[in-house]
Amino acid sequence: MTRDGAGSGAFAEAEAAVRSATFRSDLSVRDIPAPQGLAPFSLALAADIRPDDHGDSPYGTGRLVLLHDPEGQDSWGGPWRIVSFAQAPLESEIGTDPLLADVTWSWLVDALQSRGAPYHSPSGSATKILSKGFGSLADEGDGAQIELRASWSPIGSFRAHVEAWAELVCMLAGLPPGSEDIAVFGARRFRD
Known part of the structure; x- marks a missing residue:
């Protein structure tokens, strides 16, 4: 997080709101270094669904960065x-x-709406990745992955926006709201 100059009071309030967010028990959320140079103030989080002892998750992962520029950006x-x-x-x-x-994309919009997290200026892309192993990776079989990269300008509660993002990460992994503590038998990757 960058902290200098005007605007630090507003960012400190936003940071406190982000840190007050609550997450489901099977989602591990932690601070990570924020990218530099995007805004005078920033905070970054990482989330992993049911991570193993090494912090890796076969189910899904996410990153969120809150950026603040007191002068605004067009x-x-x-x-x-x-x-x-x-x-x-x-x-x-x-x-x-x-x-x-x-x-x-609709899951992101739904998560924001369900948390009462209004926004404007959304942008993003959803990428489907299909893979097939060859040679020494042939045993891995066919696989697929979905990635969503999105940004939006939040209005209102920063806590609601962070909780909506966390809900999205879980939805992508096949864990809808209310499915805490339900057994997951393995990553949703199909193996031949």
């Missing part, structure tokens, strides 16, 4: 911006669904 339409990333493995059949990208 492309943001104001002084605040959230930049997010979420990805999860999929079964190969799901990865070929032509509506997958649209559904993935």
Whole structure:
């Protein structure tokens, strides 16, 4: 996090709101270094679904960066911006669904709406990745992955925006709201 000059009071309040967010028990959220040079003030979080002892998750992961520029930026339409990333493995059949990208974006919109987190100036992309192993990786079989990179300018509660992002990360991994403590038998990657 960068802390210098005017605007630190507003950012300190936003940081406190972010840190007050609550997460489901099977989502591990931690601070990570924020990218430098994007804004005078920034805070970054990483989330992993049911990580193993080494911190890796076979189910899905996400990153969120809260940016603040007291002078505002034209492309943001104001002084605040959230930049997010979420990805999860999929079964190969799901990865070929032509509506997958649209559904993935709708999950972000739905999560923001369900948390009462209004926003403006959204942008993003959903990427479907299909893979097939060859040679020494042939045993891994076919696989698929979905990635959502999105940004928006938040209005209102920063806590609500962070909780909506966390909900999205879980939705991509196949864990809808209310599914805490339900057994997951393995990553949703299909193996031949």
